[in-house]
Amino acid sequence: MRYAGIGASPANVQFPEPLMNFEGQLMTRATPPKHNPGLFKRNPPIAGEAEAIEAAKNGDAEAFSKLYTLHKRRVYTLCLRMLGNVSEAEDMTQEAFLHLFRKLGSFRGESAFSTWLHRLTVNLVLMHLRKKGLNLVSLEETINPSEEDSPRRDFGSRDPVLAGSVDRVSLERAVALLPPGYRMVFVLHDVEGFEHNEIATMLDCSTGNSKSQLHKARLRLRELLRQSGQPQPGQSAEAVQ
Amino acid sequence: MTLPRKINFDTLKPEEFEHLLPDLFATGDGKVSQDPRLKKFLAQHPDCAALVSDLEAIAEHARSLFEPVGDPSDKVWTNIQSKLREEAAHSANGESTEEDPDEDPEN
Numbered sequence: 050m051r052y053a054g055i056g057a058s059p060a061n062v063q064f065p066e067p068l069m070n071f072e073g074q075l076m077t078r079a080t081p082p083k084h085n086p087g088l089f090k091r092n093p094p095i096a097g098e099a100e101a102i103e104a105a106k107n108g109d110a111e112a113f114s115k116l117y118t119l120h121k122r123r124v125y126t127l128c129l130r131m132l133g134n135v136s137e138a139e140d141m142t143q144e145a146f147l148h149l150f151r152k153l154g155s156f157r158g159e160s161a162f163s164t165w166l167h168r169l170t171v172n173l174v175l176m177h178l179r180k181k182g183l184n185l186v187s188l189e190e191t192i193n194p195s196e197e198d199s200p201r202r203d204f205g206s207r208d209p210v211l212a213g214s215v216d217r218v219s220l221e222r223a224v225a226l227l228p229p230g231y232r233m234v235f236v237l238h239d240v241e242g243f244e245h246n247e248i249a250t251m252l253d254c255s256t257g258n259s260k261s262q263l264h265k266a267r268l269r270l271r272e273l274l275r276q277s278g279q280p281q282p283g284q285s286a287e288a289v290q
Numbered sequence: 291m292t293l294p295r296k297i298n299f300d301t302l303k304p305e306e307f308e309h310l311l312p313d314l315f316a317t318g319d320g321k322v323s324q325d326p327r328l329k330k331f332l333a334q335h336p337d338c339a340a341l342v343s344d345l346e347a348i349a350e351h352a353r354s355l356f357e358p359v360g361d362p363s364d365k366v367w368t369n370i371q372s373k374l375r376e377e378a379a380h381s382a383n384g385e386s387t388e389e390d391p392d393e394d395p396e397n
Contacts, residue, residue, distance in 0.1 A: 239348075240352050
C-alpha cells in the first residue's frame with residue numbers, strides 16, 4: 050500500500066532540523082547544527098531504520114508503519130512526560146507521526162532520526178500548549194515563577210539525604226506533580242538531554258533562565274520526594290519503611 | 291546567569307553557594323560534589339553537601355525516565371492511518387491537504 054501524501058506534501062521546503070520557535074514559526078539554523086553527543090549515544094541507529102526512512106519517503110506505507118512501530122513508545126513517553134495526561138499524550142503522538150509523515154522528506158540524516166523525531170515532537174507539544182492557552186500560565190510559571198511557587202530554601206534542615214532512596218517510580222510520581230513549566234524544563238534537560246541553549250530557543254527564554262528553572266525544578270522534586278518518604282497522616286513510620 | 295569570574299571558594303557562604311548552584315551544575319559534567327574547588331566548602335557545610343548529593347541523585351535518576359513507559363493505545367495508529375488515507379484522497383482530488391502545523395493558524 051502506498052500513501053500519496055509524502056510525495057505531495059510540502060516537504061520540499063528544506064530545513065535542517067525541525068526547529069520552531071515558541072510562536073510555532075519555523076526557524077532555520079544559521080550555522081550547522083551542533084550535534085549533542087549525549088543524544089546520539091542515547092539514540093543509536095536502529096537496524097533497518099535507514100531503509101524504512103528512505104522507503105517511507107517514497108510513500109511506502111509499510112515502511113512508515115515500521116517507523117511508527119520503532120518509535121511510538123519513545124514518542125508517546127515523551128508526550129506523556131511533557132503533558133502529564135494520557136489522552137493528550139495520545140493525541141500528540143498521533144499529531145507527531147502525522148507531522149513526521151508530512152516532513153519526512155526534509156530529513157537529511159544530519160542527526161539521528163530519533164533525535165530529529167524527538168525534537169519535532171517537543172516542538173509540536175510546545176505549540177499545542179501555546180495554542181491551548183493553559184500553557185501561558187504554566188510557562189509564565191517557568192519563566193517568571195512567583196515566590197510562592199518557588200521551591201523552599203532549606204539549607205538549615207537536617208533531613209537525611211535522598212541519594213539512596215530515589216528510584217524510578219518515586220521520581221516518576223514526583224515529576225508528574227511538578228508544575229507544568231518546571232516539568233517541561235526538567236524533562237527536556239534531564240530526561241531528554243537537550244542543552245540549555247536548545248531549551249532556551251524552544252521556550253523563547255534565556256539560557257540563564259533555563260538553568261535557573263531547571264534548578265528550581267530539581268529543588269521542587271527534592272521536596273516532593275522527601276514528602277513522599279515521610280509517614281502520611283494515620284500511617285506509622287514503620288509502615289512506611 | 292554565568293559564574294562570576296572571580297569566586298573565592300575559601301570564603302564562600304551558603305547563600306552565595308546557593309546562588310551559584312544552577313551554574314555550577316550547568317558547567318562541566320554537572321558533578322558538583324566532585325569539584326575540587328568545593329571540596330573544603332562542602333566538608334564544612336554538610337547541609338550544602340546533602341543538597342548537592344540529593345540534586346545529583348535526582349539528575350542521575352532522571353535519565354532512567356528516558357526509557358519508554360508503555361505503548362499508546364491502538365486507536366492512535368488507527369487514527370493516523372485514517373487521516374493519511376483522507377489526506378491522500380484529498381490530494382488525489384487536487385484539494386488542499388491537512389493544515390500544515392508549521393503554520394500559525396492564528397495568522
